[in-house]
Amino acid sequence: MSQIDIQSDIQQTILKQQKIDSRRKWILNGVLLVLLLLAPFVMYPVFLMKILCFALFAVAFNLLFGFTGLLSFGHAAFLATGGYTTGYLLSNFSGLTTEMGVIAGTLMATVLGLGFALLSIRRQGIYFAMVTLALAQLVFFFFVQASFTGGEDGMHGVPRGELFGLINLEDNLNLYYVVLTVFLGCYLLVQRIVSSPYGHVLKAIKQNEPRAISLGYKVDRYKILAFVMSAALAGLAGSMKSVVFELASLNDAHWHMSGEVILMTLIGGMGTLLGPVLGATLVVNIEYQLGQGPLRDWVDPILGGIFVITVLAFRSGIVGEVQKFVRKNMG
Amino acid sequence: MSDQYVLETQNLVKEFKGFVAVDDVNLKIQKGHIHALIGPNGAGKTTVFNLLTKFLIPTRGQILLKGEDITPLKSAAIARKGMVRSFQISAVFPHMTALENIRVALQSFEGNSFSFWKSGASLNRLNARSMELLESVGLTEFANTTTVELAYGRKRALELATTLAMEPEILLLDEPTQGMGTEDVDRVVELVRKAAQGRTVLMVEHNLGVVSKLCDRITVLAQGAVLTEGDYETVSADPRVREVYMGAGSSGERGTDAEVEAAQ
Numbered sequence: 001m002s003q004i005d006i007q008s009d010i011q012q013t014i015l016k017q018q019k020i021d022s023r024r025k026w027i028l029n030g031v032l033l034v035l036l037l038l039a040p041f042v043m044y045p046v047f048l049m050k051i052l053c054f055a056l057f058a059v060a061f062n063l064l065f066g067f068t069g070l071l072s073f074g075h076a077a078f079l080a081t082g083g084y085t086t087g088y089l090l091s092n093f094s095g096l097t098t099e100m101g102v103i104a105g106t107l108m109a110t111v112l113g114l115g116f117a118l119l120s121i122r123r124q125g126i127y128f129a130m131v132t133l134a135l136a137q138l139v140f141f142f143f144v145q146a147s148f149t150g151g152e153d154g155m156h157g158v159p160r161g162e163l164f165g166l167i168n169l170e171d172n173l174n175l176y177y178v179v180l181t182v183f184l185g186c187y188l189l190v191q192r193i194v195s196s197p198y199g200h201v202l203k204a205i206k207q208n209e210p211r212a213i214s215l216g217y218k219v220d221r222y223k224i225l226a227f228v229m230s231a232a233l234a235g236l237a238g239s240m241k242s243v244v245f246e247l248a249s250l251n252d253a254h255w256h257m258s259g260e261v262i263l264m265t266l267i268g269g270m271g272t273l274l275g276p277v278l279g280a281t282l283v284v285n286i287e288y289q290l291g292q293g294p295l296r297d298w299v300d301p302i303l304g305g306i307f308v309i310t311v312l313a314f315r316s317g318i319v320g321e322v323q324k325f326v327r328k329n330m331g
Numbered sequence: 332m333s334d335q336y337v338l339e340t341q342n343l344v345k346e347f348k349g350f351v352a353v354d355d356v357n358l359k360i361q362k363g364h365i366h367a368l369i370g371p372n373g374a375g376k377t378t379v380f381n382l383l384t385k386f387l388i389p390t391r392g393q394i395l396l397k398g399e400d401i402t403p404l405k406s407a408a409i410a411r412k413g414m415v416r417s418f419q420i421s422a423v424f425p426h427m428t429a430l431e432n433i434r435v436a437l438q439s440f441e442g443n444s445f446s447f448w449k450s451g452a453s454l455n456r457l458n459a460r461s462m463e464l465l466e467s468v469g470l471t472e473f474a475n476t477t478t479v480e481l482a483y484g485r486k487r488a489l490e491l492a493t494t495l496a497m498e499p500e501i502l503l504l505d506e507p508t509q510g511m512g513t514e515d516v517d518r519v520v521e522l523v524r525k526a527a528q529g530r531t532v533l534m535v536e537h538n539l540g541v542v543s544k545l546c547d548r549i550t551v552l553a554q555g556a557v558l559t560e561g562d563y564e565t566v567s568a569d570p571r572v573r574e575v576y577m578g579a580g581s582s583g584e585r586g587t588d589a590e591v592e593a594a595q
Contacts (some may be wrong), residue, residue: 007462010474014430015455017475197438197454198447204424204435211422214384215497216410216439225445 025191028274036180045172046244051284052183053241058264058276059190060233065262066271067194068226069206073129073258074116074136078109078231080143080253082238085109087158087248088148098161098169102239109235110228112139117227121220133255140253154249158242169243179240186233191273193229202226263303267310269317278318336395337362337531338383338414338501343392345375345382345555352378354555356392360501365523365532367542369566370552371575376535377419379552380505383533384409384416396501411439413500419509419535421486425479429470429489432478433461436496461496468492468522484515488522495526502526504534508541520544539567551575 039048057079064070086105089096120131143149150156160169169175193199204212205219212219242248251257260283268279283303290299314321338360345353353375360366368376381387383394385406394402396412404412424432437457438444446453465471468488473481478489487507494502507523508516520541523532527545536542542549542563549566551558553575559566566572 006471007459007466010471011458011462014458014475018452018455192450193447195451196447196449197441197443197451198445198449200431200435200438200451200454201444203427207424207426208422210386210418211424212435213386213406214410214416214418214422215436215493216407216415217444218405218407222445225447229447 029188029191032274033184036184040173040176045176047288049172049176049179049244050241051281052179053237053244054261054264054284055277055280056183056186056240057234057237058261058268058280059187059273060230060237061261062265062270062272062276063190063193063233064226064230065265066275067199067206068202068223070223070227071125071129071262072116072120072132072227072230073255073262074132074134074139075230075234075261076253076255076257077116077136077139078113078234079238079241079257080248080250081112081139082106082109082235083242083248083252084143084149084155084238085235086239087155087242090158090161090243091155094159096161097165098163098243101161102236102243105239105242106232106236109238110232113228113231113235114224116231117224121223121227133258136253136255136258140250140255143250143253149248149250152250154247154251155242156247158246158248160243160246175244179244182236182240186236187273187277190233194273198222198225260303263307265317267306267317269319269321269323272317272319272323275317275319335361337397338533339395340379340383341393341395343379343382343394344390345378345387346390352555353382353389356552356555356557358550358557360531360533361548362531363529364547365527365534365545367546367549368533368535368552369537369539369542369549370558373554374552374575375555376552377505378555380416380503380535383503384414410497410499413498414503415494415497415499415501416503417490417494417505417507419505421483421490423478423481423486423490423493426477428475428477429465429481430458430461430474432489432493433464433496434458436493437461439497464492464496465489467495467525469518484511484518487511487515487519491519491522491526500530502530502532502534504532504536506535506537508536508538516541543567 061075064072082105085108086101089104090098090101116132116135119135120128123131144151160175162168163178167174169178201217201222205217205222209219238252264279264283265276267282268277269275286303287299290296290302295302310317316324336359338358340356340358343353343356344351356379368379370376378387382389385404389402393400396414401409401412424435434454434457437460438454443449443453462471462474465474468491470485470488470492473485478486481489504523508519511519516538523545546563548560549563550560551566551572558571558575559569
């Protein structure tokens with residue numbers, strides 16, 4: 001066989017592999033979709049929506065942490081900014097329909113994300129984490145002091161309103177399917193982003209930044225875009241959360257929340273698509289179940305323990321370990 | 332004269348808090364040459380590389396690429412101007428396949444690198460060219476292998492192919508044969524020779540055997556300054572060169588001392 005034949009042979013193999021991978025991806029997406037469509041008939045919709053909002057938050061965070069290699073310790077700021085903006089607008093301007101409030105919240109978080117990114121992107125590693133934490137603390141103190149947020153009490157009575165002025169969102173099931181649609185849209189978007197030409201550059205930057213620079217990539221710009229998209233999706237999660245609970249609370253802005261999203265992502269598996277969704281589901285469930293029982297005061301130590309075990313024993317997280325296992329045993 | 336020299340430095344200086352790492356270096360790299368930068372450990376060879384590609388900012392002095400002052404440019408811009416470097420420690424993207432490694436380099440010129448909405452399949456049209464480049468360094472059969480699983484010599488070959496994907500006019504190679512066995516060294520020598528056709532190469536190299544086989548011109552650095560310059564015969568006969576190599580005395584240098592003697 002000539003050299004050219006071998007080359008085109010290998011190219012064919014690679015294309016076939018891509019097809020198999022993408023088929024696997026869509027089967028998985030399909031299963032996920034069916035489960036989520038049926039879920040509200042088995043579980044309380046508001047609880048499910050809480051999981052979806054946190055799952056979106058974790059997916060957004062993972063775009064930056066898992067796929068770009070930047071550990072932000074300030075993502076609570078975007079969640080809270082989305083929530084407060086939407087809450088404030090929907091409470092004070094009765095003419096606004098719900099989706100306008102949500103879009104505005106998302107935009108606000110996007111702009112804030114750009115600001116954070118411009119101030120932090122040149123820092124590396126722990127310094128990057130520290131700068132984002134410091135900026136997020138500034139945002140936190142702003143929300144504590146500002147009168148419209150209700151300070152420690154939070155912003156209560158955010159009206160859910162109607163989608164496009166047509167669909168009544170006071171109904172939990174209606175709202176569930178709206179939140180589900182938004183979540184799935186964002187999930188698919190992130191799936192697309194990480195496999196796009198842009199996603200390949202992010203991968204390169206994450207794996208070897210100096211090399212990416214020496215190949216002519218202005219890495220800061222790629223990182224800034226990733227940061228802004230991550231902030232936007234985090235803001236969207238916060239906006240929807242305030243609609244779901246009819247409440248925007250100071251908890252969302254606290255650094256504790258920035259830590260929790262790291263925990264969710266790590267447990268589920270950073271740098272995987274499904275990992276943060278699974279991680280968020282687990283963490284929200286653990287908090288809820290334990291919060292009901294006699295271990296109420298032990299929620300944080302238990303989560304901390306899980307965190308330590310994850311980091312020490314299975315660093316790639318649940319989904320990451322499963323992927324490794326599948327790859328090893330099924331070719 | 333700027334036509335003749337594609338790359339020049341003028342009084343290049345790099346100081347680190349009172350320590351002069353690169354001291355008033357004037358390099359002139361002639362077009363089409365394979366030019367070696369040699370010298371004992373700590374002579375400032377890699378620092379010069381980092382200055383040329385702006386991974387470090389020069390304290391003073393100028394860098395001219397084809398007569399144009401590129402001193403204020405950033406690393407990525409310099410790569411786009413056609414001067415691309417390799418690294419001392421094998422610089423690959425470990426969790427991509429060999430093919431994807433090359434594709435990332437080719438993609439750099441595609442103008443779709445911010446297209447986060449496009450399908451990854453749009454990169455497949457770069458596959459054919461990537462395969463050609465892999466073929467040129469003998470890695471065809473490893474196209475679909477994750478890079479982290481490749482042997483060291485193959486990683487270096489892949490790195491070279493990735494660098495060549497940038498179609499650089501000037502290739503900066505930082506110790507391309509470092510840590511390799513004899514067989515791999517011979518392969519790399521052949522690869523560099525092939526890669527150098529129609530290009531200018533500046534390489535840092537410890538292995539004087541490699542330098543004698545490949546290089547048209549040699550600059551010797553010692554303690555940050557240029558000690559001497561010339562072709563291999565001139566440089567290897569220079570008593571001062573032998574002295575700095577002997578004087579360095581570290582175990583890494585002894586091998587090259589022997590080679591200096593063997594070559595004479």
